[in-house]
Amino acid sequence: MENSENLILLGTATRPHGIKGAFVFNLENKDNSVLQKGVTFFAKPLNGSSIAKTGKELTVKSISFGNKVFAYLEGVDNRNVTEEMLPFEIYVDRSTLPETEEDEFYMADIIGLDVFDIEKDQVVGKVVKYFDNGAHIVLNTKINGKHVDIPFVDQFVKLVNLEENRVECLIPRLM
Numbered sequence: 194m195e196n197s198e199n200l201i202l203l204g205t206a207t208r209p210h211g212i213k214g215a216f217v218f219n220l221e222n223k224d225n226s227v228l229q230k231g232v233t234f235f236a237k238p239l240n241g242s243s244i245a246k247t248g249k250e251l252t253v254k255s256i257s258f259g260n261k262v263f264a265y266l267e268g269v270d271n272r273n274v275t276e277e278m279l280p281f282e283i284y285v286d287r288s289t290l291p292e293t294e295e296d297e298f299y300m301a302d303i304i305g306l307d308v309f310d311i312e313k314d315q316v317v318g319k320v321v322k323y324f325d326n327g328a329h330i331v332l333n334t335k336i337n338g339k340h341v342d343i344p345f346v347d348q349f350v351k352l353v354n355l356e357e358n359r360v361e362c363l364i365p366r367l368m
Contacts, residue, residue: 200235200284201301209275210263216275218262227289230255236281243277298355307359308334320360
């Protein structure tokens with residue numbers, strides 16, 4: 194993929210499936226995944242992966258969605274090769290994603306946005322990344338040099354304003 198700025202994280206591959214070289218994909222949104230047969234994605238290696246640090250383009254040979262998502266990739270047909278490639282992150286070029294509605298956005302769009310503290314009425318930090326804890330999405334932010342996790346729920350995140358480059362929040366306070 195030419196421009197890494199246009200890459201959107203879809204999930205990770207961390208385990209093999211079966212003996213014929215399938216990968217288990219842990220996708221952030223398996224219900225609306227753009228991954229399907231013939232789709233090319235970009236794999237970025239995690240610790241222990243045999244994939245080059247610069248990453249590698251891979252193509253989905255087949256994919257199955259159910260209790261778990263598993264996929265076969267072009268050119269990988271045995272478990273040993275699969276195990277060597279694991280773990281890696283799965284990215285697609287933003288151009289492969291459907292356009293969003295006016296009031297919608299992709300979670301990747303909020304990375305780098307300013308964190309606006311509603312109580313202090315000022316910008317206090319930036320969104321560094323996000324993750325799904327199983328119950329909801331959590332924003333990992335950097336506020337005053339410290340990492341602060343903010344649950345992405347109505348109680349804490351009041352507004353995402355892409356035009357003003359900010360997320361308006363009630364910042365969780367330590368007791």
